[in-house]
Amino acid sequence: xxxxxxxxxTEVDPNDHITVTASKxxxxxxxxxxxxxxYKDMGVDHFDGDFEHLLEMQLDSTGGxxxxxxxxxxxxxxxxxxxxxxxxxLCRQALNANDPTERxxxxxxxxxxxxxxxxxxxxxxxxxxxxxxxxGTYGTLYCYIYTDADRTNLHxxxxxxxxxxxxxxxxxxxxxxxxxxxxxxxxxxxxxxxLQPGWSGKFLGVTSPAKAxxxxxxxxxxxVS
Amino acid sequence: MKYPSDCVTIGDKLEYCYAxxxxxxxxxxxxxxxxxxxxxxxxxxxxxxxxxxxxPEWKPQLTREEWRRFVADVFEPVYERVVWGEINALRxxxxxxxxxxxxVEDVVDGS
Numbered sequence: 001x002x003x004x005x006x007x008x009x010t011e012v013d014p015n016d017h018i019t020v021t022a023s024k025x026x027x028x029x030x031x032x033x034x035x036x037x038x039y040k041d042m043g044v045d046h047f048d049g050d051f052e053h054l055l056e057m058q059l060d061s062t063g064g065x066x067x068x069x070x071x072x073x074x075x076x077x078x079x080x081x082x083x084x085x086x087x088x089x090l091c092r093q094a095l096n097a098n099d100p101t102e103r104x105x106x107x108x109x110x111x112x113x114x115x116x117x118x119x120x121x122x123x124x125x126x127x128x129x130x131x132x133x134x135x136g137t138y139g140t141l142y143c144y145i146y147t148d149a150d151r152t153n154l155h156x157x158x159x160x161x162x163x164x165x166x167x168x169x170x171x172x173x174x175x176x177x178x179x180x181x182x183x184x185x186x187x188x189x190x191x192x193x194x195l196q197p198g199w200s201g202k203f204l205g206v207t208s209p210a211k212a213x214x215x216x217x218x219x220x221x222x223x224v225s
Numbered sequence: 226m227k228y229p230s231d232c233v234t235i236g237d238k239l240e241y242c243y244a245x246x247x248x249x250x251x252x253x254x255x256x257x258x259x260x261x262x263x264x265x266x267x268x269x270x271x272x273x274x275x276x277x278x279x280x281p282e283w284k285p286q287l288t289r290e291e292w293r294r295f296v297a298d299v300f301e302p303v304y305e306r307v308v309w310g311e312i313n314a315l316r317x318x319x320x321x322x323x324x325x326x327x328x329v330e331d332v333v334d335g336s
Contacts, residue, residue: 132305136310142309152257157246159313161314
């Protein structure tokens with residue numbers, strides 16, 4: 001596993017709320033009245049197809065009973081806080097004001113589509129974020145949320161049908177969501193981001209596993225139909 | 226997706242698909258327990274036959290490669306393409322349907 005070296009990323013952090021080490025990015029009292037982020041320019045249209053990225057994240061605490069998000073992973077063509085993005089895919093940890101509960105969510109900015117699920121605070125989660133452009137008209141984004149590093153215990157899965165075929169340049173490891181409120185803070189971290197270069201999405205070159213198994217209905221493989 | 230005869234509305238179908246998703250998630254975690262060496266032979270024998278034929282014979286622990294093969298070749302194609310594909314299609318239908326409700330149209334269009 002080759003994880004990203006975040007010391008090679010660009011840090012924009014005017015209030016010193018972000019700490020970057022080689023494999024970990026930590027945010028402490030990141031609030032909703034600042035533009036703070038850690039990103040890398042991967043080159044124009046670098047993320048132009050299928051990918052599968054692995055990372056770990058934890059939401060430590062929030063302050064204020066409002067919606068408080070912090071990005072833990074994202075790809076975009078914008079360099080800004082996520083409230084200002086007009087393009088991109090992202091995964092965020094957040095306090096949801098309605099319940100209130102801690103959440104993990106994924107978003108596509110272009111279409112404004114989102115999916116989310118409850119998580120526990122002060123608990124590490126191991127994510128697998130995957131874009132499959134052959135699923136649906138413009139592709140599908142999945143976020144598998146596991147409770148163990150070997151990714152054998154699946155807590156939940158998030159999924160959204162994408163509304164555009166987006167090719168993205170910038171990779172984010174942290175990002176605030178600036179809406180002008182200073183009394184809403186969030187602390188947490190992400191670490192061990194593995195982009196899995198060379199990942200093809202196909203195991204041993206099998207492009208249609210259900211057919212390769214000689215099954216007319218893929219659901220029958222798992223006994224669910 | 227083949228639905229039971231009492232699954233009529235989009236809501237019924239979504240509920241059915243979410244139940245399938247939960248069954249698959251639990252099945253994934255049972256096989257995951259095997260990868261961790263925490264699945265007993267009795268628990269292994271209770272796995273669906275259609276899954277067991279895609280897995281090795283009983284032994285105390287799955288290898289990393291066997292686990293990878295299960296996830297990539299058996300679990301994910303069904304979980305993503307069949308179940309999540311259907312859930313996302315139904316969500317789209319529900320969203321389109323909601324826009325035709327007058328009270329939603331009022332909010333969306335501001336009229």
